[in-house]
Amino acid sequence: MELSEYGLDIAAKFGEDVKTELINGNEIHIFADADNIIELCHFIHSNLGCRLLSVICNDERQISGMFVFRYVFGKESGEDVFFVATSSIDGKDICFPTLTRYIPSASLYEREIKDMFGLIPKGSSDQRPLLLHSWPEGNYPLRKDFDIKTKVQKSKDEYQFLKVAGDGVCEIPVGPVHAGIIEPGHFRFSTLGESIINLETRLFYTHKGVEKLAEQMPMEDVVLLSERIAGDESVANSTALCQAIEKIAKAKIPTKAAQTRTICAEMERIYNHLGTLAGLSTDAGFAFGAARLNILKEMMMNLNEKTSGSRLLFGVNRIGGVKIDLTDANKKMIISETESLGNEFYKVFEFLRKKSSFIDRLKNTGTITKEDAAGFGIVGVAARSVGIDVDTRKDHPYANYPSLHLDKHHDTPYHKMKYEVELQKRNGDALSRFVLRAEEIQNSIMLIHQTLRDLENEQPIWCDVGPLEPHLHALGYSESHRGQTMHWVMIGKNNSIYRYKIRTASFCNWKIIEQAVLNDIVADFPLVNKSLDLSYSGNDL
Amino acid sequence: MTNSDKNSIMDDKIVTVQNPTDMTGVSSGYRGKVVIAHDKVSEIDFENLDKTCPTHSFDFDKKSQALSVDHGKCITCDKCRVLSPTLIKIKSNFAPASKNKAGLVESFDVGTAERSYDELGKELKEKIHNLYGRSLAIREVDAGSCNGCEVEITALNNPIYDIERFGIHFVASPRHADLLLVTGPSSRNMEIALKRTYDATPNPKLVVAVGACACSGGIFGDTYATTGGIDRIVPVDVYIPGCPPRPQALIYGILLAIDKKLAAKSNL
Structure with missing residues (x-):
């Protein structure tokens, strides 16, 4: 089997010091000591061709006296496998080696660990605080000895932005309170004339302590919490959480539950993509298109309400399955309403496609390069818009996706070649993201219909997941409309959550906006921002 | 042209809710608010109920055997409801906004706010006119929300709810605003920004807390990272419960805020 092959590869390089273990079906855990963990990560990244998906720090001083680091890598082409490189440092140590030397996208994770655990990434060039603003040293929320109710006095806020100086360079600070009805965040533009020559984002204004909160809650309440990580990604996040716990329990959920998750996930994708397309139309100053797309979004939210009792699809998932039992009537309603929505959407899209003044605003605006996209490890539509073909639904199928025909581009060698050529052509501008989202809406409708046709009628919608053994852990993942969502759960005593590490697509994608706006004008910023569709709350946690 | 094309949204037609009865057709499965069946209170296991509720919304007075729920x-x-289906029901009409926190606690189902979106809107328009003689300017402030409330507030501007026809518009700066619509439990990181936004809003100003988080901290509670409700930072005129409140609930809450201002004016 391939998995042992990887084991051999790693053993050949690192000798007997490195132990490997396969758990949860597709997670290869590799244990190394702090001296060679960075080389091991580098090896997995460059030799095995994997992407860094998350860095998880965990205070396991109560279990083993150590702080444990897990670097999660994923294969993205054809093989459903994750590599989790694991090392630990003594509970009394305060330094851990930095990975940024080889993988720049590790920087944000390391800054997060510094804030939340008080551990210092040795050798990293960027050690500024990230999640906690005006926060005095000595208080580290994710350490087990930190009480969640602690109120910490604000210290003086001295965040260092990159200084851009020179003749005619002008600095524009924007936010955290923005002009539209959007979430808070700070943007620091440096401009020369109208052109943006540098942008620095400072986020985490909506940090609500979600990961710490999960450790205090009964497990079933954490599902409710996960729905509110980002209100518009409720199905994606709660699916990822539930799947992690189900994997730990080795529970196989009923087919109908898996199907319901897929249907709701695609409904979520449709209403959010519609919202993004409407936003793009608004930001390009084209109210007619925005109005039409907003009507469609409202249609979709009404359908959400009729299906799940919530306009935002809250209350779909539970551990072991789902809470909503789709009836024949639901089935008919969803099919007919999404069908007419699809027809209407096609008309709106064809109309927008022909409006040259609208298309001109999107074309070559907010362009990202394939190199940057790969370096920052971005995911979702943004990655696909530069031809990086990543999609968790295909790469690591979950819920009902294994039984759906997702990769129709690969049916024949000809189709495959044609698709490869198409990927090459995508140039990463706002227009390519616009078109991709439109295609995904139509594709989602198809997936919903396909799933509903096969819907198991007389099946239970959940299965019992018994009490879980402490300290078992698993990855849970899904593809939200923004991209890959990667969660990791470790069980604690009395069926509680010991550690819940959340990484949404936005955490990977926020940094790319700083590259995307370069050489665009300030007035294009809203358009670029909307085309990337980033969540603040999902990023800030 | 087929028949179905005639009803296309691309044609000239009005999609905005017109007929008041249209909007009362909220789907029966919508989780609007918790309602207590008071004749069944005798079967209560309060300890269990309190433990089940993730936000501890219930309160039980043993002496008078009165059970109440805080919609905030x-x-x-x-x-x-899953725990005790006979005692607790979930109804599709939303829990109405209140001028004070105590008003969010409901021990009886009083059947409020069953008026349609359109009726509420028309009343609102009249009152705004009486009060300001012009339209009402709203500044939305996200103080750490999950974006759920923003999705619903954005929906107020879509062609279906079209709040502008009632003389309400969203402005880009607090300096142009009459009313602040604040969402989120107020995260610690937004505390200063919220306070400054409030200070930058000219008097007379109104503050409306939107959603369970802004009313009480909601599921995020009161922790190192949150403040447990925006009234800990700025004075609040009206609380709109819900997670998130639907557009009808939002407009009802805004109406209530105007009412409060009108009442204050007539007392002068």
Whole structure:
């Protein structure tokens, strides 16, 4: 089997010091000591061709006296496998080696660990605080000895932005309170004339302590919490959480539950993509298109309400399955309403496609390069818009996706070649993201219909997941409309959550906006921002 | 042209809610608010109920055997109904906004706010006119929300709800605003920004807390990272419960805020 092959590869390089273990079906855990963990990560990244998906720090001083680091890598082409490189440092140590030397996208994770655990990434060039603003040293929320109710006095806020100086360079600070009805965040533009020559984002204004909160809650309440990580990604996040716990329990959920998750996930994708397309139309100053797309979004939210009792699809998932039992009537309603929505959407899209003044605003605006996209490890539509073909639904199928025909581009060698050529052509501008989202809406409708046709009628919608053994852990993942969502759960005593590490697509994608706006004008910023569709709350946690 | 084309949204037609009865047709499965069946209170296991509720929204007075629910905390997650389906029901009409926190606590189902979106809107328009003689300018402030409330507030501007026809518009700066619509539990990181936004809004100003988080901290509670409700930072005129409140609930809450201002004016 391939998995042992990887084991051999790693053993050949690192000798007997490195132990490997396969758990949860597709997670290869590799244990190394702090001296060679960075080389091991580098090896997995460059030799095995994997992407860094998350860095998880965990205070396991109560279990083993150590702080444990897990670097999660994923294969993205054809093989459903994750590599989790694991090392630990003594509970009394305060330094851990930095990975940024080889993988720049590790920087944000390391800054997060510094804030939340008080551990210092040795050798990293960027050690500024990230999640906690005006926060005095000595208080580290994710350490087990930190009480969640602690109120910490604000210290003086001295965040260092990159200084851009020179003749005619002008600095524009924007936010955290923005002009539209959007979430808070700070943007620091440096401009020369109208052109943006540098942008620095400072986020985490909506940090609500979600990961710490999960450790205090009964497990079933954490599902409710996960729905509110980002209100518009409720199905994606709660699916990822539930799947992690189900994997730990080795529970196989009923087919109908898996199907319901897929249907709701695609409904979520449709209403959010519609919202993004409407936003793009608004930001390009084209109210007619925005109005039409907003009507469609409202249609979709009404359908959400009729299906799940919530306009935002809250209350779909539970551990072991789902809470909503789709009836024949639901089935008919969803099919007919999404069908007419699809027809209407096609008309709106064809109309927008022909409006040259609208298309001109999107074309070559907010362009990202394939190199940057790969370096920052971005995911979702943004990655696909530069031809990086990543999609968790295909790469690591979950819920009902294994039984759906997702990769129709690969049916024949000809189709495959044609698709490869198409990927090459995508140039990463706002227009390519616009078109991709439109295609995904139509594709989602198809997936919903396909799933509903096969819907198991007389099946239970959940299965019992018994009490879980402490300290078992698993990855849970899904593809939200923004991209890959990667969660990791470790069980604690009395069926509680010991550690819940959340990484949404936005955490990977926020940094790319700083590259995307370069050489665009300030007035294009809203358009670029909307085309990337980033969540603040999902990023800030 | 087929028949179905005639009803296309691309044609000239009005999609905005016109007929008041249209909007009362909220789907029966919508989780609007928790309602207590008071004749069944005798079967209560309060300890269990309190433990089940993730936001501890219930209160039980043993002496008078009165059970109450605080809509300002409730996130309509349905867990209480699953626990005791005879005692607790979830109804599709939303829990109405209130001028004070105590008003969010409901021990009886009083059947409020069953008026349609359109009726509410027309009343609102009249009152705004009486009060300001012009339209009402709203500044939305996200103080750490999950973006759920923003999705619903954005919906107010879509062609279906079209709030501008009632003389309400959203402005880009607090300096142009009459009313602040604040969402989120106020995260610690937004505390200063919220306070400054409030200070930058000219008097007379109104503040409306939107959603369970802004009313009470909601599921995020009161922790190192949150403040447990925006009234800990700025004075609040009206609380709109819900997780998130639907557009009808939002407009009802804004109407209530105007009412409060009108009442204050007539007392002068």
